[in-house]
Amino acid sequence: MADSAQAQKLVYLVTGGCGFLGEHVVRMLLQREPRLGELRVFDLHLGPWLEELKTGPVRVTAIQGDVTQAHEVAAAVAGAHVVIHTAGLVDVFGRASPKTIHEVNVQGTRNVIEACVQTGTRFLVYTSSMEVVGPNTKGHPFYRGNEDTPYEAVHRHPYPCSKALAEWLVLEANGRKVCGGLPLVTCALRPTGIYGEGHQIMRDFYRQGLRLGGRLFRAIPASVEHGRVYVGNVAWMHVLAARELERRAARMGGQVYFCYDGSPYKSYEDFNMEFLGPCGLRLVGTRPLVPYWLLVFLAALNVLLQWLLRPLLLYAPLLNPYTLAMANTTFTVSTDKAQRHFGYEPLFSWEDSRTRTILWVQATGGSAQ
Ligand SMILES: NC(=O)c1ccc[n+]([C@@H]2O[C@H](COP(=O)([O-])OP(=O)(O)OC[C@H]3O[C@@H](n4cnc5c(N)ncnc54)[C@H](O)[C@@H]3O)[C@@H](O)[C@H]2O)c1
Numbered sequence: 001m002a003d004s005a006q007a008q009k010l011v012y013l014v015t016g017g018c019g020f021l022g023e024h025v026v027r028m029l030l031q032r033e034p035r036l037g038e039l040r041v042f043d044l045h046l047g048p049w050l051e052e053l054k055t056g057p058v059r060v061t062a063i064q065g066d067v068t069q070a071h072e073v074a075a076a077v078a079g080a081h082v083v084i085h086t087a088g089l090v091d092v093f094g095r096a097s098p099k100t101i102h103e104v105n106v107q108g109t110r111n112v113i114e115a116c117v118q119t120g121t122r123f124l125v126y127t128s129s130m131e132v133v134g135p136n137t138k139g140h141p142f143y144r145g146n147e148d149t150p151y152e153a154v155h156r157h158p159y160p161c162s163k164a165l166a167e168w169l170v171l172e173a174n175g176r177k178v179c180g181g182l183p184l185v186t187c188a189l190r191p192t193g194i195y196g197e198g199h200q201i202m203r204d205f206y207r208q209g210l211r212l213g214g215r216l217f218r219a220i221p222a223s224v225e226h227g228r229v230y231v232g233n234v235a236w237m238h239v240l241a242a243r244e245l246e247r248r249a250a251r252m253g254g255q256v257y258f259c260y261d262g263s264p265y266k267s268y269e270d271f272n273m274e275f276l277g278p279c280g281l282r283l284v285g286t287r288p289l290v291p292y293w294l295l296v297f298l299a300a301l302n303v304l305l306q307w308l309l310r311p312l313l314l315y316a317p318l319l320n321p322y323t324l325a326m327a328n329t330t331f332t333v334s335t336d337k338a339q340r341h342f343g344y345e346p347l348f349s350w351e352d353s354r355t356r357t358i359l360w361v362q363a364t365g366g367s368a369q
């Protein structure tokens with residue numbers, strides 16, 4: 001990425017490129033990164049949709065690999081100019097063990113950093129999470145805060161702990177000399193709850209609503225705000241951050257950015273209804289229909305059942321004490337840091353984001369896709 005950048009074609013690597021966010025990052029790079037010469041898509045599970053991308057003008061290389069395996073990561077990183085590290089084990093339901101979550105999210109990130117250092121890759125964008133900040137274990141609200149808002153970030157759950165540690169590793173690596181002697185430039189993007197085409201939990205809620213005769217029952221007060229951001233805008237932010245990291249290294253290096261757009265501030269359930277409503281579902285109740293103490297009890301019961309059933313089957317429902325606390329604690333962001341630091345503006349308006357998501361739920365919600 002030198003001065004002859006206009007002519008130079010760049011090699012990008014996207015880890016986790018077949019995931020919900022990763023696929024959008026991959027497609028966004030192909031559409032919006034004119035300097036792209038080769039796109040490497042690294043994932044534990046490669047999607048069949050990658051095949052159709054291989055016929056385009058940019059060379060797309062699919063790499064089946066595991067971020068916990070340092071040699072596989074190093075081979076994929078070698079010769080790349082930019083790495084967008086979005087691979088991660090997203091598990092707040094107790095599906096994976098804390099050890100596995102740590103291995104993928106922390107050791108995997110360490111492997112990516114070391115591979116950059118060893119092979120001379122200078123630019124690394126890491127997909128972090130709002131959960132690096134909160135909601136914390138004390139349930140303190142974070143109301144429309146920004147990257148500088150004081151907040152007691154205390155975690156116990158393996159997933160936020162792993163994301164916080166991985167983010168720290170990435171930021172700490174900023175400025176390290178990579179092979180060839182130039183400094184590594186890193187930044188971390190912190191999405192709030194991502195929604196959009198491919199969002200499995202949204203589809204799960206849709207299917208649950210269909211099973212319940214077109215109804216969902218309010219469990220969380222409408223006054224609790226939960227931050228949400230459209231996947232296309234999160235992907236665009238990654239692409240832009242990756243592009244600008246060289247030119248604005250002094251400003252962006254070692255920085256964190258919340259991901260934001262024009263999505264409205266609403267409760268988790270009311271926000272979902274923006275899409276599920278037009279798909280024919282109704283949210284019953286203007287106030288929670290179940291008392292909070294009962295939800296707490298059911299969440300605790302689910303933990304017990306998960307533990308008891310573990311030898312027989314994996315019982316991992318959406319409701320547990322951690323997800324209940326997430327849904328029931330206000331956590332929203334209001335910031336323009338990404339705009340100030342690298343000129344980010346959302347690519348998709350709220351209306352576009354909403355329409356695209358509704359069309360996706362309608363098209364795939366009832367099917368097995
Ligand atoms: N979904 C959200 O609301 C959200 C919010 C904030 C941050 N994030 C972060 O965004 C990133 C992507 O999340 P997502 O929602 O797209 O999840 P996802 O599960 O859809 O995608 C993660 C991808 O990483 C891959 N992966 C997992 N373990 C791997 C391994 N050992 N080696 C290689 N690849 C591996 C998976 O196969 C998957 O394709 C994660 O780092 C997550 O922590 C997600």
Ligand SMILES: CC(C)CCC[C@@H](C)[C@H]1CC[C@H]2[C@@H]3[C@H](O)C=C4C[C@@H](O)CC[C@]4(C)[C@H]3CC[C@]12C
Binds near residue numbers: 090129193194201226
């Ligand atoms: C109590 C029930 C009625 C509803 C349960 C909803 C629950 C499954 C939802 C609520 C909030 C969701 C999380 C939130 O949007 C942000 C993230 C950050 C990201 O890094 C990973 C996904 C995650 C944890 C969402 C998972 C689903 C949650 C907990």
